[in-house]
Amino acid sequence: MNKTTMEFVVYMIHACANMWNLSPKQVYQKLQATGCIDEYLVPNYDILHTQGSGYLVDDILIIRC
Structure with a gap:
């Protein structure tokens, strides 16, 4: 995991x-x-970091992470 991806995960x-x-x-x-x-946030960073945080929080809840 690189620094940018780690910052995204922390965010x-x-x-x-x-x-x-x-x-x-x-x-x-x-x-x-x-x-x-x-299995979700790190491998899909390139796509996910372009989405809004509210959408991603809902998405994480839906996929039951």
């Missing part, structure tokens, strides 16, 4: 935490446990 963790009223630590643990970071 998304905080966006999810804000929308779901959880701490970033809780969100990170949930996303890591479900494989969302390594």
Whole structure:
């Protein structure tokens, strides 16, 4: 994972935490446990970083990351 992708993942963790009223630590643990970071956010960075954060938070919730 390069620096830009890592910054995106951190940004998304905080966006999810804000929308779901959880701490970033809780969100990170949930996303890591479900494989969302390594199997969804990182491999699809090129496409996902062009989307709005609200859309992505909803998308993560829908795919149950």
